[in-house]
Amino acid sequence: MNSSNRQPLLQVEHLKQYFKPRRDYTVKAVDDVNFEIYPGEVYGLVGESGSGKSTIGKSVIRLYTPTSGKIIFKGTDISGTLTKDARDTLRTKMMMIFQDPMASLNPRKTIGDIIGEGLDIHKQYTSRDERREKIVSILKKVGLSPEHYNRYPHQFSGGQRQRVGIARALIMNPDLIIADECISALDVSIQAQVVNLLKDIQAETGSAYLFIAHDLSMVKYFSDRIGVLHLGHMLETGTTEEIFANPVHPYTRSLISAIPLPNPGLEKRRKVVGYDYASSGIDYTVGSNHVLEGTHTVFGTDEEIARWTSKQ
């Protein structure tokens, strides 16, 4: 994808998101992260559990107020206090599919009403029939059936619940969809169906995705570019091809070596390349971003980058 001469849809600049669960304890969940997403692009975010992926998603959609840094969406800075206009754009043009479906679906509402919520708030229909039609059509698109309309979240399987969250986001035709682990609870055929659906929607409406997932084979398949996070730091970013063909940061290499292979004979003797930050000698607070080639960027000191790139 040639993105050099286009305006990014989303720019995240020096984003920091800190939490202070106790007075004497700060969690630097996101620490100086930069990336951008172009219209119609899929940006995959991968990294260790707890590395800040969901937090980035929630900061971008402004469930959190960033500690510092800038978030620019469709040319407007949305990192500070939001004007009414900015809030409206945000609410209709950006949607998030949450990782924890049970925690994000109101247990007292029927599936139909949960999915129709966005339509209701923004009055995107002229009659009850049209509303129902829109909801039923999206239910079918995500592989649920019209009979599910009046059921409650707890009456669904994990994967069915996840698809409710997907339907709720897609029904608004947003420009940016933040999909946080939206397929991991689904069986492989429905995963394939949802990913095909996300691709269709993208072709149809030109929406872009921030695609957060642990399943690296799916990330590889779906994403145009990938960012690798660890402990709140963006360590490596580039096109999917650049990252998978030539992973440079030791963490990225370890991550790729850990992908389980759906082949019992191979899998039972696969070796994971270990990575332990504490004993690696690497310090994420020193160093800078080095552009290797194209968009492939790695964070480290000059010496580290020289060492990591001379290995092969």
Added chain:
Amino acid sequence: MEEKDKILDIKNLDVSFRTSAGTVHALRGVNIDLYRGETVAIVGESGSGKSVSMKAAMGLLAPNATVNDGQILFRFKNSSGEIEEADILKKDKKWIRRNINGKHMAMVFQDPMTSLDPTMPIGRQITEGIIAHLGLSKKEAWEKARDLLLEVGITDAEKRMHHYPHQLSGGMRQRVVIAIALSCDPDLLICDEPTTALDVTIQAMILDLIMKVQKTRGISVIYITHDLGVVAKVADYVNVMYAGKIVEVGNVNEIFYEPAHPYTWGLLSAMPDLSTDDVRLYTIPGSPPNLLHEMPGDAFAARNPYALAIDEKEHPPMFKITETHSAATWLLDPRAPKVEMPAELKARLERMRREAQG
């Protein structure tokens, strides 16, 4: 050689749920066997009844559930050291909670938030069970809890024990749940999508950890997972589930290299592998069956390009292929026409086998 010790035997389990739209017939005769020390994976379509089967085994069915038929025989060492067999379906919830859950059987759920108490720091949530089931002192329990957290890869364990669930990332929450499950040395560990919330490195670590614990303590593990890579890594045997039934069972090599049921063919065709570059992923045609309606024949028939006339009328029985491998498809009936799996899948499986040997 010692005779294999069967610890769980689910026989013909049939369960339905009452809902406002009608009766959902979720389990339609499920059979699952598990021997001590072995690992069984249950894979299959979302909504096919994997979680409900395991909730039934733990006596945790929802209040709107009805058990129409079946037995769930669980064999465990009771407090006097004798092997006791119980039919979970015949026991009341209180007995199960007191004698089985957490102690002999532990479960790690798909959604960690449902098994953690949001109002209690995680340290206390782990120690509670340890104190109740193992009778350790508060201080000993705290130390054991901390060691368990370290074991599941939570490095700043001491600090984290004061945190509430919402202050942890999704993956950390799941590791806490796994620590709780392991805390009382169960005989049977049931993991429902234990690692979907985890990144691949932690996933590998957790699976290795469970495999290690399994070896040293001789526990049996049931994994429910959609990740066929995980299945390939951990499973001895695989059960494939569709619309409330087990449609194929076999050892892990049989299921991956010689699948016999058309649903299993579809499943294996849909997984992306690292070399997938196709524009679209394969998906099984049609939509999942509606469990509100009774199905006279094979539930998969409508989506099965290889369906035979008899599939519309009659459920296929389990046809035995080897001692360990069976599948419920009429294609295996001696009278059926000879049908091979799709050529693309065949080529892919051949490639997989070559890679496995190479």
